[in-house]
Amino acid sequence: MPAKIVGTVSLTPELTALIEAKVATGLYGSASEVVRAGLRLLVEQDRQEEQTAKKVTEGRRNAR
Template sequence: MPASDPLTVSLTPELRRFIEIQVATGRYQTASEVVRAGLRLLTAVDPPRHLDHAQAHMTVIQKKP
């Protein structure tokens, strides 16, 4: 997946260490991969509200004759 514009975030020391461990063990190649994996999980359990709205809108459109 191609990278997009960089985004700077502040992490607690614990989260930073968690990311470092994930990369060091080889599970992920980069810190960005760890963050993307975490965000994918988060969006799976708490999808963005705009997606819910879009899905509801598509349902209404599909029901029209």
């Protein structure tokens, strides 16, 4: 069973509407699934940014 954070999250009306629209498509079964999908994308984006930063650092070292 996945870890569960108990609490509330405040969203703008626009984000609430986006989540509701995603659930309405049937691709997601709940708002939680939409949020988890978004968080997975954020983790992937962070990983890619980290890789890019490492490549830039390596490129600078090699240019010296």
